[in-house]
Structure formats: C-alpha cells, structure tokens
Amino acid sequence: MSDLVKRRILSNNIFNLAGSITNAFCKAEGAAPSPRLIRWNNNNSRCTILNVDGSCLGVPICASFGGVFRDNTGTYIAGYSGYISHSQDILFAELTALYQRLRLAVNLNCEELACYSDSLLAINLIKDDLNHFHVYVVLIQNIKDIMVSRNFNLHHSLREGNQCANFMAKLGASSDVELTLHSSPLEDLLPLVRTDELGVLFMRR
Template identity: 30%
Template sequence: MDKDRLTHMSSQPIRTEVDISWKPPPPKWVPLNTDGFVHTDTNHAAACGLLRDHTGCCLAAVASNLGMCTITRAELRGVVEGLQLAWNLEHHRIRVDLDSQCAVQLLSSPDASDHQHATIIHRFSELLRLDWEVTIHHTYREGNNCADFLATAGILCP
C-alpha cells in the first residue's frame, strides 16, 4: 500500500456502534424515566413519569394531560410529577433519566429564578431538599422508549 493511501485511510473517523437502551440502576436505586410530549398539530401537551425496579418492571407511573404548553415545560413537568410519585411511594434513591438536554441543563443550573419556567424549576428544587438522593441524567430517546410512549398516551388523559 502506498504512503498516500495509508495517510488517507488513517484520517477517516472510526465508527463505533453503541447499543442505546434502558439501563438498570445501581443497587438500591429506583430509576425514574420521564418525558414530555407536544402534539405537532394541536400543541396539546402531556407529561409522564415511570418508576421501575432493577429488572425494568413497572412499579408505578403517572401521566398528565397539560393542555397547551411548550415541550420544555412538558419535560420539566414530567420530572416533577415523577419525583412526587416516587416520594409518595417512599422511594429514597432516585435516578432520573430524561431525553431533553435542555431540561437537564435547566434543572442543573444554580439559579433559574428569572427563567420562564421558574415556578416548575422552583418546585423541583423544593423536592430536592427532601430527605432523599436524586440524580439527573440525560439519556437518548431510544433509552427512554417506555416514557416516550406514556407521554404520548398522556394526551388522552382527562
């Protein structure tokens, strides 16, 4: 093989396939997958939270029809409603997985008091102050399929 061809081949990016799917939590943690959904034709929104055990079996779920709102608000509502469900069921170590990078950034920011979603972000902060451990993680949509399905179905809730 000549030197030019070798140089050309080495500059090609190496592609790696990655399996994106739901991941079980660490021991003694309960995963909470959340999602928001906005129907493109009507702008009606829904949110959901799905609690599972370490094998992926559903422990509990909540879905809400939110009327009309933004996708970011729907995503944030999914987190808050899912955390409230987890607290009510006395789960004290929660790993939240959601597929909205924007919502993860908002929930991780130290001060969002002047943000348009400040009220719901404040409610999230109040929930974090309870006596429990909560971590927030971004996941890809493929790893959040069940929550995605529930959020879409949430449009049908009264």
C-alpha cells in the same frame, strides 16, 4: 541496487504505510458518522429507576407528560400519564413530567431514585444555577428542592433508551385527564418493557 534506489523504495513504503494508517483511523471527509447502539440503562444503579418524558402533539397542539417507575432490573413498578390543558410548550411538559413524578416518589417514601429524561435542556436547567428570570423559575425551583431533600439523581437518556416514558407521554395526549396512575403496564406498553428488561440495543446515528 544503488543507495538512491533503496532510499526511494524506503520512502515509498513509508508513504504507503502512512496512508494506510490514516485511512484506518480517520474518517473520510463527508463520511456518515458511525452508528451508536443505545439501550435502556440503569447505570448499574441498585435503586428505583424513573424514566420521564414530555410531549407536544397534534393539531391543535396538545401537551402531555408521562413516566415509568422500575427497579434496577427493568421490572415495572408503576406508570403515569397526564394531560396539560393550559400549555403547548414542550419544555413545560418536560419539566412537569419530572416534577409530578418526583412528588409521587416522595409520597411513596422513596429515599433513593435515579431519574432519566431525554430533555437535555430540562436537565441543565435543574442542574445549573437558578435563573431567577426564567419563565418557569418556580417550577424549576420546586424540582431542585425535591432533588436536594432526597437522594435523587438526574441523568440524561437518549430517546432510544427512554421509549417507555415516551409511550406514556403520548398516552397522556390521548386523554383530557390531568393525571392517571397505572399500577400495571398497559398491554401495548408490555413489549417495550420487556425489550428494556432484555437490554435490546437500538441503532442511533
């Protein structure tokens, strides 16, 4: 076998190997993203966990909020739901959900809390420097004041990991009561609480 043929064979082998590596590690153009598996998460915290959510549903639109307190294993401690009569803004609902429960945590003398919301906008408004011209500047400042007064931390949760709070927020829309406390989980909420306790994974794309 001549040197020229050997070089051509070697060149073809290298080209084929490079193609195999590219196909193995690079997504084809236009391919769907790989699915993500999401579950309720406590980030290995040992403190009380609070999940909050806001909601705007129905015709006409009804704004509401809700949330659930649990220990770090997912065991239910308390829940709440509420109706907002004077707003149809989802951001206001998300901020109200957070503010109402931080106040309750303070009243319960909770010194350490990990709070999760699926509203990245609301979280960024709390964590970033205060915009004094924002329409909800007073509410945002009140939340900031509570956060710095205690060992409270705020985290983002994808919706698949925030299903109990989402349930409570929608529950608030079904009532005209401004705030209702739930010392034990509602029957329809129990399957979601148990799912979170077990660490069941949900697919998100």
